[in-house]
Amino acid sequence: MKMIPYGISDFRDVKLNNYYYIDKTHFIPKVEMYGRYLYLIRPRRFGKSLFLNMLAFYYDVYYKDEFDDVLGDCYIGKNPTKEASSYYIMKFDFSAVSTVGDVNQNFSDICNVDMEVFLKKYKIELKIDKDKPAHKNLNYILKHLKHQETPIYVMIDEYDNFINNILMHDEKDYEKLVSSEDQAIYKEFFKLLKAGTTDNGSSLKKMFITGVSPLAMFDVTSGSNIGVNITNEYIFNDAVGVTKEELKTLLTYYNIKSSFTSYNSNLSIDDWYDSYKFHKNVKETIYNTDMILYYVKSLLLTNEPPQNLVDINIRTDYSKLKYLVYTHRKLNGNFNTLQKLLGDDEVTTLQIKDSFSAFEMKKEDNFISLLYYLGLITIDKFYRGKYYFKIPNQTIRIIMAEYIQQALKEEEIFKIDLNAFQNTIQEFAYDGSLNIFKFLSNEIEKNSKVRDYIEGENFIKGFLVAYLSLSPFYAVLTEVERNKGFVDILLRKAPNIEDDIAEGVIELKYIPRSKFTQTLLNQKIEDAKEQLEQYKIQSNEIGVIVVFSGWEMVYCQRYD
16 A cells, blocks of 8 residues: 655655555646746645656656656656657745745855756756856856756746745845845846846756745736746646545545545535635645544544644744734734635635735735645635635634734733633533633623724624634634524534534624613524524534624624
């Protein structure tokens, strides 16, 4: 039986050492059709590095003798193109660049080593000067190989990894690296690559670049992209990631039940790892590769789901979102957008921006596009010329809830004892206690600063969802259709919970403080009861009616 290639991006290693491989080689002819200089943006841990290394192996003249051994059972092995095994691959991995110390020097050191490896690999009689900046050594190599007619395919993995980290911590340092000043070595490197794509007789014949956002590409090329951005093209929607059919084949191979659930959970694993779309016309959504392999690996090794359904490798550095939701040391409108998303309010925009500056990413449309590229939201639908986005799955919902909880805590807007909070969730799950809602209500009363942020039902709902999502017992779903109605908040048992715990059907009502009356409260309660009756509460479920007036919870009762 083949091993699960979780965390492995070395294509040659995967193919030669008995790892399961989801064949993506049928995209090679499409890559060739789309152009010579391409770049692909996808969220972290989606399989970009493995895809790039697959391309590198296929086109590398160095591995020509291993072509059949490695690719013989793949689509492209049976259907090779004319360009197979015909390039000298110059590959860079910018995720290795350290942001500690002199970043320009760190960048040059990494690139110079990669260029030195390139020269030795192909036995090219050139020597670079490691004391020189990377772009000057690259220029030296390209100029010399131009006269030898050596076809070079440049590949850059995670082109924006280190530069994004710098941006989120210090905008001025980022500006230095992408400005036109002499010390902007990163910018000069891309200027040289761009020049190589237009130079007559250039040895730079092809280029493929991967990353997680288009920000740095815009800033280092002055808004003019080096090549074709295939990120949002229909035919490349599933170039990385796992399709429904690919997952079905994988599960069949390992003899795993196609329901992909355990312990009689009502929650499909689709709700945890699925629902990504990278084009408005795509019919079926795809899974994050890392998430799926993480889950399947646990099933194979322990016959159980992982103890923590959220893989630590998926968590994007909190500081990245922290930077985006602050302006002048205060939470801005982008923070409100995250709150709306958690309450399952869709966010909309007329277009997905494929090119915009990092200095303008706090604008709402740009912020929404950036969330999309990072994988924190995905396309739900395209209707009347407008994109509607939602949080793709429970894994991302938990990550976003953690962002919000941490932001409120660091700004001293809302701080709670998370251990005490988790205990109240445990009491709901095992005893049916409603202390969880009373606990949060009491904490709001104690943390007076948070009241300034409470404006309407959307905030209350997003607030509740954010904290309930931190529970290890449940997936928190919103606006779930049931019997021609929509449940405000549904607590579904997580697939890794073996015990027979209660699930929750929560109907949330809101009354502005200025309009509160006992009569209106009674009406809201009756409306909630009618809706819970409509949902037909199951024997394993607890119906709960919660009513807030402003920041104050004025009613909380079970209704089963």
